[in-house]
Amino acid sequence: MMNSSAGSSGDPAIRITGLVVRRGGATVLPGLDLDVPRGTVTGLLGPSGCGKTTLLRSIVGVQRTAAGTVTVLGRPAGHPALRDRVGYVTQAPSVYGDLTVGENLAHFAAVLGAPRTDPDRVIAQVGLDAHRRTPVARLSGGQRARVSLAAALLGRPELLVLDEPTVGLDPVLRRDLWQLFGTLAAAGATLLVSSHVMDEATRCDRLLLMRDGRLLAHDTPAALLAATGATDVESAFLTLVQHPQETVR
Amino acid sequence: MSAAARRTLATARRVLAQLRHDPRTVAMLLGVPCLLLVLLKYMYDRQPGTFDRIGPELLGVFPLMVMFLVTSVAMLRERTTGTLERLLTMPLGKLDLLLGYALAFGAVALVQAALASALTIGLLGLHVAGPTWLLFAVALADGLLGMALGLLVSAFAATEFQAVQFLPAVLLPQLLLCGLFVPRADMAPVLRAVSDVLPLSYAVDAMGRITRESGLSGRVLADLAVVAGSALLALAVGAATLRRRTA
Numbered sequence: 468m469m470n471s472s473a474g475s476s477g478d479p480a481i482r483i484t485g486l487v488v489r490r491g492g493a494t495v496l497p498g499l500d501l502d503v504p505r506g507t508v509t510g511l512l513g514p515s516g517c518g519k520t521t522l523l524r525s526i527v528g529v530q531r532t533a534a535g536t537v538t539v540l541g542r543p544a545g546h547p548a549l550r551d552r553v554g555y556v557t558q559a560p561s562v563y564g565d566l567t568v569g570e571n572l573a574h575f576a577a578v579l580g581a582p583r584t585d586p587d588r589v590i591a592q593v594g595l596d597a598h599r600r601t602p603v604a605r606l607s608g609g610q611r612a613r614v615s616l617a618a619a620l621l622g623r624p625e626l627l628v629l630d631e632p633t634v635g636l637d638p639v640l641r642r643d644l645w646q647l648f649g650t651l652a653a654a655g656a657t658l659l660v661s662s663h664v665m666d667e668a669t670r671c672d673r674l675l676l677m678r679d680g681r682l683l684a685h686d687t688p689a690a691l692l693a694a695t696g697a698t699d700v701e702s703a704f705l706t707l708v709q710h711p712q713e714t715v716r
Numbered sequence: 717m718s719a720a721a722r723r724t725l726a727t728a729r730r731v732l733a734q735l736r737h738d739p740r741t742v743a744m745l746l747g748v749p750c751l752l753l754v755l756l757k758y759m760y761d762r763q764p765g766t767f768d769r770i771g772p773e774l775l776g777v778f779p780l781m782v783m784f785l786v787t788s789v790a791m792l793r794e795r796t797t798g799t800l801e802r803l804l805t806m807p808l809g810k811l812d813l814l815l816g817y818a819l820a821f822g823a824v825a826l827v828q829a830a831l832a833s834a835l836t837i838g839l840l841g842l843h844v845a846g847p848t849w850l851l852f853a854v855a856l857a858d859g860l861l862g863m864a865l866g867l868l869v870s871a872f873a874a875t876e877f878q879a880v881q882f883l884p885a886v887l888l889p890q891l892l893l894c895g896l897f898v899p900r901a902d903m904a905p906v907l908r909a910v911s912d913v914l915p916l917s918y919a920v921d922a923m924g925r926i927t928r929e930s931g932l933s934g935r936v937l938a939d940l941a942v943v944a945g946s947a948l949l950a951l952a953v954g955a956a957t958l959r960r961r962t963a
Contacts, residue, residue: 527805529962545960557801561798562799578803670916
């Protein structure tokens with residue numbers, strides 16, 4: 468299922484050209500171009516309010532756009548054929564608080580037509596085995612976020628779009644989840660993970676630095692540091708903000 | 717089983733599971749209409765004929781109101797918690813979702829109508845000239861209509877406060893004009909015309925006819941068809957309000 472996609476694997480998982488998004492009169496994305504290669508973990512980093520969520524929503528196909536094209540796994544974003552090939556985790560956990568962890572995942576698995584064993588597999592992947600029968604409303608914020616992530620892993624999607632999946636998690640869990648993301652990418656999946664925590668950047672194969680709806684940089688962490696002469700991603704970000712002519716593409 | 721049927725049943729099963737985790741809501745869904753009917757019976761204790769006239773008509777109104785409230789809030793929660801957006805990024809058809817809700821709450825409406833009909837006819841001794849199963853069928857159709865209207869108005873509410881306000885806005889005018897307070901034939905022509913296009917009028921007319929006339933009348937079946945048709949129409953319009961892409 469992982470590599471059953473139409474089109475050659477040389478195509479990028481995501482290709483965006485000239486994407487413009489306006490929300491409530493304000494232009495959130497003034498014109499964005501982007502390629503995300505398959506089988507990689509790409510980190511989307513930037514301050515809160517810079518347009519990360521809008522970009523992710525455009526890729527999933529739930530955002531009304533004003534101009535430009537967004538192609539995902541060879542098809543226009545939001546195409547019906549993509550609905551069981553793209554997993555999406557919103558910033559606020561979108562699961563049923565009144566159902567248990569197991570009931571939530573059984574429901575989403577049934578909607579997707581995923582194998583019956585899938586809920587057990589994803590519960591183990593996010594480390595919630597002990598809470599299978601707990602109503603989601605009684606879990607902590609971080610646990611709830613992991614239930615939401617688990618739901619996106621159902622059916623082994625080829626592209627995972629994750630909006631701040633590690634917020635509020637303790638360092639051990641964060642490390643475990645980044646390891647999971649790496650494993651999924653090694654198996655052929657493409658992951659686009661947003662975060663406003665710059666130190667998560669080192670976990671990614673590629674980085675997108677975003678500010679005010681524009682991409683400041685799109686490169687590997689090592690190349691980014693080399694180009695800016697910075698020692699960490701946070702300093703690289705600051706350098707790019709102060710000297711935009713050094714923008715690396 | 718087709719994929720659409722699987723997704724519809726998955727939705728229905730999930731809605732019922734949510735209800736199972738909320739026994740107080742279930743108790744109120746099933747108990748409140750019954751309690752109100754008992755209250756009505758003893759309110760008209762000294763005027764025996766009145767309960768026989770009003771009882772069946774309200775038997776049609778109570779399920780409508782209760783189902784309207786519950787479904788409008790349930791669907792609003794689905795919208796505000798982001799689960800609707802998640803479902804619409806998945807291979808779930810809008811109709812799968814709405815039919816799933818209709819199945820789950822339809823089952824509740826069935827139990828509710830059965831309890832309320834059995835109570836009014838059995839314990840409260842309501843005299844019905846027509847077939848009792850028809851009384852039950854109209855009560856069920858009313859419950860389904862309430863559900864469909866509730867799903868529809870949830871699209872126009874941003875908060876639960878607003879959703880609850882739709883009860884007086886959408887249902888009370890229908891209740892005032894349905895012939896319960898003033899016979900529809902005696903209303904001013906304009907109001908009469910308005911009541912002719914409101915589905916609750918047909919529900920109450922049907923209930924009145926079943927109580928008064930023995931046998932199976934074609935008029936009752938026509939009324940029943942209008943109520944069921946209105947429920948389907950509300951569901952179809954509700955489907956149009958579900959948008960995969962939002963601003």
